[in-house]
Amino acid sequence: MPPRFEAASHTVHLAVGDLLETAMVRSLGFANRGGYERLWLGQAIHSRYLEGARQADASYRQEVPVKISYPHRGWTAIIQGRIDGLRHDRDGTAVVEEIKSVRRGGGLAPPVAELYARQAGLYAWMLRTLEEKEVRAELILVEIGSERVERRSLELNFQVIEAIVQRRLNSIIRSFESEREAFAGRRAAAANLAFPHSAVRPGQGEIMARVEESLEQRSHLLLEAPTGIGKTVAALYPALRYALEHDKKIYVLTAKTLQQEMATAVLSLLNQDRAFTSLRLRAKAKMCANSEVICHEEYCPYARDYYSKLRSSQVLKKLVEESGTLLPDRIFESARNAEVCPFEVSLELGTSAKVVVCDYNYAFDPHVALEDFGSEGDLENTILVIDEIHNLVQRGRGYYSPCLSSTQCRLAAETLSGRGEPIHRAIAALCQSLAELIDRTTVGALEEAGGDVRAAETSFPEDELWTLRADFDDAFIDYLEYRRDTSSFSANDLFADLYFTFLRFLNTLLVANGEAFSLFVEAIGSSRAGRSERTGDHQLRILCKDAGKFLGATLNRTHASIGLSATLSPHDFYLDLLGFDRERTSTLSVPSPFPIENRLIVIDDRVATTWRSRPENYPRIAAGLGRFAEEVPGNCLALFPSYQFLAEVEQLLEVKGKRVIIQERSSSDQDREQILEVLRSSLQGDILLLAVAGGVFAEGVDYPGNMLRAVAVVGPCLPALNLEQELLKIYFEERFEKGFEYAFVVPGMTRVIQAAGRLIRSPRDSGVIALFDRRFLQGPYCHHLPNDWIPTDGPQGLVGVPHEAAKEFFRSTLL
Numbered sequence: 088m089p090p091r092f093e094a095a096s097h098t099v100h101l102a103v104g105d106l107l108e109t110a111m112v113r114s115l116g117f118a119n120r121g122g123y124e125r126l127w128l129g130q131a132i133h134s135r136y137l138e139g140a141r142q143a144d145a146s147y148r149q150e151v152p153v154k155i156s157y158p159h160r161g162w163t164a165i166i167q168g169r170i171d172g173l174r175h176d177r178d179g180t181a182v183v184e185e186i187k188s189v190r191r192g193g194g195l196a197p198p199v200a201e202l203y204a205r206q207a208g209l210y211a212w213m214l215r216t217l218e219e220k221e222v223r224a225e226l227i228l229v230e231i232g233s234e235r236v237e238r239r240s241l242e243l244n245f246q247v248i249e250a251i252v253q254r255r256l257n258s259i260i261r262s263f264e265s266e267r268e269a270f271a272g273r274r275a276a277a278a279n280l281a282f283p284h285s286a287v288r289p290g291q292g293e294i295m296a297r298v299e300e301s302l303e304q305r306s307h308l309l310l311e312a313p314t315g316i317g318k319t320v321a322a323l324y325p326a327l328r329y330a331l332e333h334d335k336k337i338y339v340l341t342a343k344t345l346q347q348e349m350a351t352a353v354l355s356l357l358n359q360d361r362a363f364t365s366l367r368l369r370a371k372a373k374m375c376a377n378s379e380v381i382c383h384e385e386y387c388p389y390a391r392d393y394y395s396k397l398r399s400s401q402v403l404k405k406l407v408e409e410s411g412t413l414l415p416d417r418i419f420e421s422a423r424n425a426e427v428c429p430f431e432v433s434l435e436l437g438t439s440a441k442v443v444v445c446d447y448n449y450a451f452d453p454h455v456a457l458e459d460f461g462s463e464g465d466l467e468n469t470i471l472v473i474d475e476i477h478n479l480v481q482r483g484r485g486y487y488s489p490c491l492s493s494t495q496c497r498l499a500a501e502t503l504s505g506r507g508e509p510i511h512r513a514i515a516a517l518c519q520s521l522a523e524l525i526d527r528t529t530v531g532a533l534e535e536a537g538g539d540v541r542a543a544e545t546s547f548p549e550d551e552l553w554t555l556r557a558d559f560d561d562a563f564i565d566y567l568e569y570r571r572d573t574s575s576f577s578a579n580d581l582f583a584d585l586y587f588t589f590l591r592f593l594n595t596l597l598v599a600n601g602e603a604f605s606l607f608v609e610a611i612g613s614s615r616a617g618r619s620e621r622t623g624d625h626q627l628r629i630l631c632k633d634a635g636k637f638l639g640a641t642l643n644r645t646h647a648s649i650g651l652s653a654t655l656s657p658h659d660f661y662l663d664l665l666g667f668d669r670e671r672t673s674t675l676s677v678p679s680p681f682p683i684e685n686r687l688i689v690i691d692d693r694v695a696t697t698w699r700s701r702p703e704n705y706p707r708i709a710a711g712l713g714r715f716a717e718e719v720p721g722n723c724l725a726l727f728p729s730y731q732f733l734a735e736v737e738q739l740l741e742v743k744g745k746r747v748i749i750q751e752r753s754s755s756d757q758d759r760e761q762i763l764e765v766l767r768s769s770l771q772g773d774i775l776l777l778a779v780a781g782g783v784f785a786e787g788v789d790y791p792g793n794m795l796r797a798v799a800v801v802g803p804c805l806p807a808l809n810l811e812q813e814l815l816k817i818y819f820e821e822r823f824e825k826g827f828e829y830a831f832v833v834p835g836m837t838r839v840i841q842a843a844g845r846l847i848r849s850p851r852d853s854g855v856i857a858l859f860d861r862r863f864l865q866g867p868y869c870h871h872l873p874n875d876w877i878p879t880d881g882p883q884g885l886v887g888v889p890h891e892a893a894k895e896f897f898r899s900t901l902l
Contacts, residue, residue: 103206290312368433447478612624650665780800
């Protein structure tokens with residue numbers, strides 16, 4: 088991350104890398120880029136050397152943090168970093184080790200060796216400044232795939248090093264002064280920033296006022312407002328104005344691609360005068376120009392000579408000059424033409440962009456989060472605007488809930504064993520060993536649980552897993568070398584995928600402690616969980632039941648975080664499970680500003696959708712849904728709890744005057760766009776779209792104007808009943824005394840309200856919302872219906888026959 092300045096106190100915070108000459112850093116090619124996979128590769132390469140060093144010297148330390156305060160020309164530089172390895176000679180001299188990997192038979196190019204030597208010298212200078220004792224430094228070169236280690240003792244002149252530090256600090260401070268001039272221009276732009284629409288809608292003014300208040304007070308805000316009110320623009324407008332005026336950076340975080348597109352459109356409206364640069368960041372996998380197994384200059388041509396090609400092509404400058412809104416497709420095209428990594432170009436642009444639109448992953452997933460969001464990142468000048476923040480509860484749990492699959496291990500083993508080389512057979516045997524360990528653990532735990540169970544809580548064989556981890560590290564290094572030497576890299580490498588899955592699992596296992604985590608095994612797809620059964624998949628699974636500690640560690644380091652959603656009730660549930668600091672967090676619920684007469688809500692209490700009652704109710708639901716759709720003079724969206732439920736009803740469905748389109752389980756982004764285009768172009772409104780609640784057609788998508796005239800939701804859309812949900816229920820019961828409600832009803836009814844929100848998105852929209860299930864009239868389900876849905880006589884006042892209610896509603900509205 089770039090240096091951080093505190094102008095009031097004349098303090099600058101720096102990493103050791105900031106003190107290296109820019110030209111020298113860029114001589115590294117891809118430098119320290121490449122994301123978490125490259126970091127894992129470095130860990131694998133160094134682990135053998137470090138283990139030997141610890142065995143030889145019990146006092147040996149690795150990853151040693153070091154931090155100094157250095158005064159310079161009226162400024163105070165806070166410099167920090169981590170020493171790879173630290174040991175002591177017999178005479179007490181401290182030895183700083185800078186550990187680097189080199190290819191077999193290769194070595195380091197002179198410019199690269201000089202850079203690493205400078206870095207080791209800086210660490211030695213810092214340590215000497217702190218402890219005032221003798222210090223020397225060594226460059227440790229570990230040859231990839233072998234036991235060979237080369238030690239290079241470095242000549243250090245601490246006066247020269249300090250002079251280099253002072254010269255670099257002068258350059259950094261000059262850059263800061265230049266940036267302050269640019270900031271003055273942005274402040275002027277903030278004063279002239281205008282709301283992008285001709286009028287402020289009812290409710291938007293209240294939202295803007297509360298967002299402004301939160302930003303001024305450095306507090307967080309959970310904002311609940313109905314779909315269609317324009318809460319995104321109402322939050323972004325004051326946030327952007329504040330950020331430009333106070334030199335802050337905004338990250339707009341979303342759960343879905345469509346939401347990113349909408350946020351980008353809003354930012355474009357706010358940036359008519361090019362007062363700032365915004366960037367939309369696409370997933371790394373979709374920005375890879377080469378589909379390589381690893382991000383490393385030795386293995387990918389788009390990483391090789393990265394900085395020299397970046398400099399000669401001027402691709403960054405051209406993109407910024409071309410548009411104030413930097414979009415993924417254009418970045419990808421420009422970077423590929425310059426043969427530089429498109430994803431890394433996106434990250435380069437993100438350092439200077441004042442607004443970055445991206446997925447939740449880049450802030451909260453510990454394995455792919457941007458550098459700013461790392462545990463040592465500084466977020467004091469960062470504002471988060473988090474769209475549809477209700478999704479972050481489940482997404483956050485998912486970041487810390489990995490699994491190891493015996494099927495994945497066996498697929499990798501089978502693929503490798505068929506290639507015939509000794510290295511392939513050896514790695515296939517290793518993958519098979521991991522599969523057998525997963526099988527033994529799963530079968531043993533299920534047999535101990537008794538009965539015909541498919542999942543059970545248990546402990547994991549951690550010693551055996553970590554022993555295999557060391558073997559996997561060695562194998563992976565050899566594997567990369569072999570594939571490089573034979574030019575046999577390919578996309579979708581099953582062993583590489585397994586390796587990183589295994590590492591992620593073990594890294595999570597290190598933090599999976601306390602009541603917020605459960606460890607369990609599961610057998611999937613087999614007829615019985617017997618010891619001889621091999622037709623299914625056995626899995627070791629870590630379940631994070633509450634990621635609030637991890638999410639809050641990021642949220643509460645920011646200047647302010649603004650969470651937006653149409654469904655944030657009950658507030659206590661979201662405040663706790665998202666980890667917000669209650670003393671810094673307020674909530675706001677804005678009522679719907681749209682005319683109540685434009686909307687009809689009807690509950691069909693003649694049907695039931697509980698698991699046991701479904702088979703006998705499928706015909707009744709199909710008949711009711713068909714007749715309802717026939718009475719809707721326009722497109723209709725019907726949403727189901729699952730694909731299986733949808734399929735059962737669809738087989739029995741008969742509907743006249745409507746073309747039925749079905750969301751398939753395997754639907755791609757392109758399929759989704761095609762379906763939406765059909766809905767947009769359907770002039771006669773003759774479409775009935777069957778989809779799943781919580782999916783791409785039910786949340787985060789706009790159906791403007793008459794594109795949609797009715798929404799039917801079949802059942803409360805509760806999560807499937809399995810061990811995972813049962814463990815969540817137990818945890819929520821112990822913590823909140825609302826186990827079933829928080830584990831099942833809240834996520835289910837959130838899907839219902841989000842789905843219904845697709846219908847009325849402006850004062851001119853009108854339509855019918857039909858809820859098929861008598862449970863909508865019962866507690867606790869009815870308690871989670873929006874207040875403005877409930878008539879004066881209570882939920883019973885919504886009971887009716889959907890097709891009759893729709894017929895009367897549209898007859899009266901069309902008169």
